[in-house]
Amino acid sequence: MNEALLRSLTPNVLGILVRRGATFAAAEDAVQDALVEAVRVWPADPPRDPKGWLVTVAWNRFLDATRADTARRRREDRLDEEPAPGPSATVDDTLQLYFLCAHPSLTPSSAVALTLRAVGGLTTRQIAQAYLVPEATMAQRISRAKRAVSGVRFDQPGDVATVLRVLYLVFNEGYSGDVDLAAESIRLTRQLATAIxxxxxxxxxxxxxxxxxxxxxxxxxxxxxxxxxxxxxxxxxxxxxxxxxxxxxxxxxxxxxxxxxxxxxxxxxxxxxxxxxxxDWVQIVEWYDELAGLTDSPVVRLNRAVAVGEADGPRAGLAALAALTDSLPRHAAVAAYLHERDGDLATAARLYAEAAHKAPDLAERDYLTRQAARLNARLSR
Incomplete structure (x- = not known):
């Protein structure tokens, strides 16, 4: 079974169902049913047109679910037209799915989960493993996200910046379980780059x-x-x-x-x-100046202070840091590094310990704790 092929076809099949009138949630459920059927059938009887096969099976599953819901009888009458046999349409709806999954009504975590499910073709179990949460929790998150976008139409231009932020969030999650989210985000971004x-x-x-x-x-x-x-x-x-x-x-x-x-x-x-x-720290500072002008982000200015400290000396870096609030994530770690380079080991050791206490993960906490211990050992000699 070619899992990569199934994953690459998933967004197109999903987009076709939505374009034909299915809600996002109903279309996604039908596509998942079709994928399960493909895993069962294809090894013994591979189709000549895999995409067309998935579209037909998913559409039939959608119609079956619609017929079973008596509250949707009128909608069923409008949609109950069997697609014509033969190769499926070549329209690529992947780009629209990106924009749908990055809808402003969704939280960042929900947008990421929906992107991985709808565009990435990952299962709920795989996404849950990657985020180290129970599968039931992730299933609820995805269900809420699908409901939130179920009434959104593909008739407005999407926000590219929002889509890119979602993909960058996926990349920064790194990897865990059997899904490498860094590699997955690169795959998805390559896919987006071919579409836009x-x-x-x-x-x-x-x-x-x-x-x-x-x-x-x-x-x-x-x-x-x-x-x-x-x-x-x-x-x-x-x-x-x-x-x-x-x-x-x-x-x-x-x-x-x-x-x-x-x-x-x-x-x-x-x-x-x-x-x-x-x-070339001088040129890096220049690029941070460009970046700060584009984003006005305090995190960018924090990183710029490090670059200034390398280009112009630690005291120049500390002067740049002084303009920023010490509540910023990793502010203490940057201050510790610059104070150490300036020769103030006692202040640096104290700040490394403070930064370790605030560290967001165990690896970073251990690293900062070791830096504090290293300086304290030098001070005690």
Missing amino acids: DHPEVAGLLALMLLHHARRASRTAPDGSLVPLAEQDRGRWDTALIAEGVAILQAALARDRLGEFQAQAAIAALHADAPTAEET
Whole structure:
């Protein structure tokens, strides 16, 4: 059974049913039934037109469910027309599904789950495993999301920025269980890039590839975090870096700069440096200035303070940091790093311990705790 084929066909089949008049929730249920039937039937009797087979079976399942619901008799009369035999239509509804799954009525977590289910073709169990939540919890989340968008029509242009934010959220979830969400988000973004010619889609894809290229070097064999400056650059995926840089250059040449292109440019400068010492921090600061102008994000300004500290010295970095509230995530960790570089080990040790207490995950907490312990050991000599 070709699972990749089924997953690639799922959004098109779902879009066809919705375009024919099925609600999103009813269409999604029917498509899932058709996929289950395909897993049962195809190994012994593979169809000549897999997409057409799935459309026919899913549509029949939808009609069966509609007929069984007496409250929808009038709607059944309008829809009960058997599709003509032969190859299915070639209209690609995948892009519209992206916009539907990123509907503003949905919370970010619901939008991500719905995207993975409807566009990614993942099962509820797989999505639940990836998010480390019970399957029943994820099923409820997806059901609520489907109900929220069930009445949305595909007659308005979608918000590309919202779709990209959802895909970036998927990427940042990383991976767990049997679904690698980082790789899945790259697959989905590649799919989106073939459906829409937009420099920010290309920028996001480039950013993902450049970050993903460093994945193997980000953790030690014991699972502990390895900071960028200490990573083994020989383990970086040069093919992904080259692809990401080429995609980014083509996007930047269109002179329609967006936040994902700017982030990708920063990632490319890190990837281009043979060693941490050879990083072009001056140019990175310039790109952070561009990014801050595009987003006015305090998190961007926090990262810029680190870059300023590398380009102009730790005291310049601390001055940039002073303009930001200390309630920002990782503010204490950045302050600790800059104070250590400035020679104030006692303040740095205290801030590393404070940052460890606020760390969002165990790996980061362990890393920051070790930094605090390292400095305290030096201070006690």
